[in-house]
Amino acid sequence: MKRVYTLCIITCLVMSLFSFGIHKITREDEKHLKVGFIFVGDEITPYTNNFIKARDHVKDVYGDRIACVTIYNVAEGQVESHLQELVDEGCDYIIAASYGYGADVKAIAEQYPDIQFCVPTGDNANSDPVLPNYHNCFGEIYQGRYVCGRVAGMKIKQMIEKNIITPQQAKVGYVAAFPLPEVISGYTAFYLGVQSMVPEATMIVKYTNTWSSYSLEKQAANELIDENCVVISQHSDTIGPATACENAKLEIPVYHVGYNQSMTDIAPTKSLISCCVDYSYYFEQSIGALLHDKKIEDCIDGRTYGQDAMAGLDKGWVRILDLNETVAPSGTKEMVEDTIAKLGKGELEVFSGPFTGVSVFDPNDRIDLNSPYKENEQSSSPTFCYILDDVISMEEMNEK
Numbered sequence: 001m002k003r004v005y006t007l008c009i010i011t012c013l014v015m016s017l018f019s020f021g022i023h024k025i026t027r028e029d030e031k032h033l034k035v036g037f038i039f040v041g042d043e044i045t046p047y048t049n050n051f052i053k054a055r056d057h058v059k060d061v062y063g064d065r066i067a068c069v070t071i072y073n074v075a076e077g078q079v080e081s082h083l084q085e086l087v088d089e090g091c092d093y094i095i096a097a098s099y100g101y102g103a104d105v106k107a108i109a110e111q112y113p114d115i116q117f118c119v120p121t122g123d124n125a126n127s128d129p130v131l132p133n134y135h136n137c138f139g140e141i142y143q144g145r146y147v148c149g150r151v152a153g154m155k156i157k158q159m160i161e162k163n164i165i166t167p168q169q170a171k172v173g174y175v176a177a178f179p180l181p182e183v184i185s186g187y188t189a190f191y192l193g194v195q196s197m198v199p200e201a202t203m204i205v206k207y208t209n210t211w212s213s214y215s216l217e218k219q220a221a222n223e224l225i226d227e228n229c230v231v232i233s234q235h236s237d238t239i240g241p242a243t244a245c246e247n248a249k250l251e252i253p254v255y256h257v258g259y260n261q262s263m264t265d266i267a268p269t270k271s272l273i274s275c276c277v278d279y280s281y282y283f284e285q286s287i288g289a290l291l292h293d294k295k296i297e298d299c300i301d302g303r304t305y306g307q308d309a310m311a312g313l314d315k316g317w318v319r320i321l322d323l324n325e326t327v328a329p330s331g332t333k334e335m336v337e338d339t340i341a342k343l344g345k346g347e348l349e350v351f352s353g354p355f356t357g358v359s360v361f362d363p364n365d366r367i368d369l370n371s372p373y374k375e376n377e378q379s380s381s382p383t384f385c386y387i388l389d390d391v392i393s394m395e396e397m398n399e400k
Helices: 002-029 046-065 080-088 099-111 141-161 181-197 214-226 240-247 280-291 332-344
Strands: 033-039 066-071 093-097 116-120 134-139 171-176 202-207 231-235 255-259 271-277 303-305 308-311 318-321 356-359 366-368 386-388 392-395
Touching: 033 046, 033 080, 033 280, 046 066, 046 093, 046 271, 046 280, 066 080, 080 093, 080 099, 093 099, 093 280, 099 116, 099 134, 116 280, 134 141, 134 280, 141 181, 141 231, 141 255, 141 271, 141 318, 141 332, 171 181, 171 214, 181 202, 181 231, 181 386, 181 392, 202 214, 214 231, 214 240, 231 240, 240 255, 240 271, 386 392
Parallel strands: 033 066, 033 093, 093 116, 116 134, 134 308, 171 202, 171 231, 202 392, 231 255, 255 271
Antiparallel strands: 271 318, 303 308, 356 366, 356 386
16 A cells, blocks of 8 residues: 555656646747837827837736837837837837838838838838738727717707707817828718717817927817817827816817827816727737737737728727716716717718718819718728818918
């Protein structure tokens, strides 16, 4: 009996040592990646801070299987030397997070076919030459804009019902960065959300011609407030518009809808809601693909088209931030949930209705939304580039 016990103990020890050896070999054989990030700003700017959060997410998910190298505050047009720096650092995957980086990143990608590159918000991954190591991604942000527009419309509808304004005073303003499809698609989706609740609504757009300028964005918002807009939204990167709305001391209040960050702390009595793109899932899934020697697009939980990937609210790539229930009308939360559900099921066509418009690139290119426009159909980067007739107007900012 004693001999049997001894054999059992020896067997257990051998199995334990064998198991430890297998585990050690497996750990040593696990693939590791060095991931480089290039950001156009830093944590102070909400746009970049969303990418920082996504980077931190993958660090938490993969732990010591990835090493991250980050370069901040790289202006568009000055990215090439920083890309080379990350290549020389031995990065296996480089994410350069600004639309304007696209051409330079793709040129470097062509030189280094063994390194994977991604430009979130970019639009050239499927353009010639198509490179197997160059990718784009973007959340379908028009969905978030539309939901936020419906929240704004619900507030305006309440103002009309309470006789604070008339239907003819249902005017919204939009602080926009540049006349690019990404921006135009966003403010059109926002307007169509408003209009779905208040058919009489119109919108004025002012371009700042910069992504990030507190003073210019605040100036544009104040000019729109002076034109009696009752809601201001933005595709720009500072708290300037929210601050302008909160500080406006008018008989008729002016509410705000944000982008990239919650504005409730900035404008507690005027902020309604915000939305943003969340890159965490794409970063996690693309890194996971490379760790397992798989093609990135084969591992994305979303829609892919060639070297491009996209998804919306249903996959968490677009998020609705902080509905301010102290300001929003009762029933708004339920409306938001219902709208998100219908968008996820494909039951809502955002770019549709009795509207016509003209392209900002070609005055002979016109559109009729009685036939719905399919945004993000073949590109994660928005493509809608039409100004709707009669209901959306462009105005220059005043000279200072």
